[in-house]
Amino acid sequence: MSFMFDERLDGALPTVDKAAVTSRLHEVLPHMTLLSEPEDLRPFECDGLSAYRTVPMLVAMPERIEQVQTLMRECRALNVPVVTRGAGTGLSGGALPLERGLLLVMSKFKSILSIDPEARLARVQPGVRNLAISEAAAPFGLYYAPDPSSQIACSIGGNVAENAGGVHCLKYGLTVHNVMALEVVTLEGERLTLGSEALDAPGFDLLALMMGSEGMLGVVVEITVRLLPRPEVAKVLMASFDDVSKAGGAVADIIAGGIIPGGLEMMDNLAIRAAENFVHADYPVEAAAILLCELDGVDEDVHEQCRQVREICAAAGATDVRQARDEQERARFWAGRKAAFPAVGRLAPDYYCMDGTIPRHRLPEVLHGIADLAEEYELQVANVFHAGDGNMHPLILFDASDDDQRERAEVLGGRILELCVEVGGSITGEHGVGREKINQMCSQFNSHEIECFHAVKRAFDPAGLLNPGKNIPTLARCAEYGGLHVHHGELPFPELERF
């Protein structure tokens, strides 16, 4: 399998005359940056899923909303596919360009338009970095809650496109829970206001629909987010376990105790050792698993919850429970988790990060299943886990220069996601489907459900010009993929013709 666009399975792309499109766009948008030379296009050939690259036909970098509107109208009239890109940190290839398409780069929309401390709202352009919002809000004692690991670099527009999460979403929600309003430009060049500074707006909840829609329904040009008061205190506990099942049990017991931690993260032994070697976080390298549990809020409540969590972990069989004594130690405990991806990345030339979600109580069997699959495909897998909300990030180690290893890593990744679906979970919790998980969509949804998604798409983009080939597979792709992955002796799409 390959992640490259395949017209046989993804649908025919229009034939586009690059010279004609370039000259027309220069004519109608003379002040917009338009890149067309190969050396200028090369830096945009991939996003965070960097093993897969396609040089786009053109790169457009507008800086005003009116330019985006004109650009969309022209692309529609000229039948040019459009892929929108934020900071290019996405991990699912959602911004992977098309050879015969235009890449719309939103990086010039980088202003924080307003911070209203009284209303606790920030109005920002889509190219603003996630962390920059919290930095701008900090003088008022406020912050923007969703904090994906890439928050230093990722843009808020990309966060909207993927409905990004982070380590605090069980308590504080995903992007969808923290965005009040969007300005969106449709393929027809219409500018829509979705949501408002009030808590709801009349009509369908198109604001929610736009979240995580991966640039398939429109282009987000402005975002209003809500800000929260910074918690008075945050404490972190680290519990070590000699068995991942015991760690999973402790997670269940914490939740059953009525405690919703600000963050609740698990790492397995390979991830612990990699992180320890990399950042020296003082992690117990012999442990089979560690739990990091952050409790935040008002001082008195946090103090009481820390006591409860220490008791729960001990009762669940923790071999050691430590509470960070000060801010410095708390930062060190988190540093290991936050650096887990690059730390694991040092163990092999390449790593491939999966993003399945599962019902929490299935964790031990899924971890064992992953270990069995890793053995079958002769690859190492490290596991980090947003344990509070059941979001797993197995990291598959491989060498991309070895075609055989790369092939095995892709197949293993797909098998892990199918395992998540089998236990009642999802193929993606926060990274998005993009190009990477397009086939596994066929495991999670049947043909009627996929057709429903296509119907939603048609309402906004009947010509299929916005980010073709991403997020929602064609039924032809599912038929081909289903033919390769027969479950329980049944073809998932028996009604479709096979290629």
Place this chain on the structure above:
Amino acid sequence: MSELSSRRRDSADGVLADDSAALCEQVGEASAKGTPLAIVGGNSKAFYGRPVTGEALDVRGHRGIVHYDPVELIVTVRCGTPLSELEATLAQNGQQLAFEPPRFAPGATVGGMVACGLSGPRRPWAGAVRDHVLGTRLITGEGRQLRLGGEVMKNVAGYDVSRLVTGALGSLGVITEVSLKVLPQPPQGMTLRLELDAERAARNLAEWGRQPLPLSGACHDGEALHVRLEGGEGSIRRAREQLGGEQVSAAFWEALREQQLPFFNDPRPLWRCSLPATAPGLALAGDWLIDWAGAQRWLKSDAEPAHIRATVSEAGGHATCFTPNAASPFTPLPRALLHYHRRLKAELDPAGIFNPGRWYAEL
């Protein structure tokens, strides 16, 4: 139909009954014939929206809690389940629907709660119905039941159709099942009454909103500000000292949610004005009750609907008439936005059979 109807009537409290095949069949037939359907649950929110003329599609026979594991913080429940039954089950396990949905009548169902998308006093702090919807089963135009979203906390596979149909008043399909995020009940709660005028209350709330106070309700009833604190014992004690006021019964919040306060006992039309919390007081004749720390303001007024709408829109909000049989209860949509609403409706309900006209005449 008569056999189906009797089976639906027979369903009693706590029963798990799967009526989805019959519902799919009725939708399929209606779709083939182009017969409009009026989806009916407990009829507790029939006043909400324009009246629908169509064949009744009664979902009450499809009922019961399908799956509930308190440790997962997720419950999956069928649409015809009485809301009271669901909330009682959650309470037995020390959990709750944090968005505090109003019932308005004893028969209110879970399906109606999701379709209407109305949330109670805790909404500004805990989120709305849609913020807790994780997945749905939905019967679409062809009479097929689809599974959208899922029973996990995080799921970005495919479009978020489950949240799209939340609050869509049944106009995009029949919600037959929903998976909801549930949360622990707070360990402690306290209600305070503070003698402040509305303006002073608004200023205080803006200030308190920037502090890590355990607020979960703030309503000015025209005379005093009621504040609810929820959290651990320590944080509540400290907030109580800071805010002052007099401790009163928590029953205030249920009466507010169910519109049972004296304010609502007034023959004039009732308007729900959804506004930015910090919007100043509006110059509209009538009486006000200000909930959601200023973001939801109830108005009892005889003023012209067009004048109310224009004033509320000017302040950055929208106004909905809650008194039954209003010609256009909801604020009209801008042209471009209406265009995409109609396209979505046409794609998901090509025969135009689901609650036609409940939102707007043209949807």
